[in-house]
Amino acid sequence: MKTILAFGDSNTWGLVPGSKPLERYDRSIRWTGLLEELLDDTRVIEAGLCGRTTVFEDPLRPGRKGVSALPSVLDSQSPLDLVLIMLGTNDCKTVYHASPYTIGKGLELCLDEILKFVPPERILIISPIFLGDEVMLPHKDPEFGERSVEVSHSLKDVYSKTASERGTAFLAASDHAKADTADDEHLNPEGHRALANALEEKIRDIFERQH
DSSP, rough: OOOEEEEEEHHHHHHOTTOSSSBBBBBBSHHHHHHHHHSEEEEEEEEOTTTTTTOOOOOSSSOOOOHHHHHHHHHOSSSSEEEEEEOOOOGGSSSGGOOOOHHHHHHHHHHHHHTTTOOGEEEEEEOOOOOOOOTTSSOOOTTTHHHHHHHHHHHHHHHHHHHHTTTOOOEEEEGGGOOTTTTSSSSSSSHHHHHHHHHHHHHHHHHTOOO
C-alpha cells in the first residue's frame, strides 16, 4: 500500500464555505477522501489546518506556521511515498504584507523540510485556488484585501517555477477548481471532486515514472 501525506490549510481540512461557526465536510466529500477512493491501494493522510501559512505566524491564532509543523508531521507519518503541499492562501492576508515572491520563498523553506524525508520526485507542489474578487467583504473574510486577490493569482507562476527549479511535480488547483461564492475562499463539493480527479491523474503519472 502506498502512503500519501496531504499537507495544507482549510481547503485540505475541508471547511464548508461561509460556515460560521466553522463546519467541515465529511471525508467522503473532501478531496483527500475522494482521492483515496480513486487511487488503488493507497492511503491519504490528511494534515490540513485552518489558517496555516508557509512561514508566517498568525498573531491571532498561534501555531499556524507550516514550516514549523512539517518536521513533526513528516517524522510521525514516515515512510511516505508522496507528499502533497498546498499552502499560500493564508499568506495573502493583509496582516503579512507578503508579495508573491516572498510567499514563494516561504514555500521553498517548507520544501527544505520535506526534502529531509523524501526526494524531490516524491513531492507534488499544488498552487492554491484563486481568492474571489469579493473575499474581503465584511460577511466573508475581511482579513483579505484587494491586493490579496492579486497576489493569489500570481502564486501559480511562482510555484510552477519553484517546482521546475527543485525537480518536484506541480499542479495548479486553480486550473481545475474555484472558490465558492459563499466566501470566495473555499472549495465546495464540486470543487473538491474536480481537484481530486485532477490529482488522481497527476499522481498516477508520478507513480508510473517512479517505476
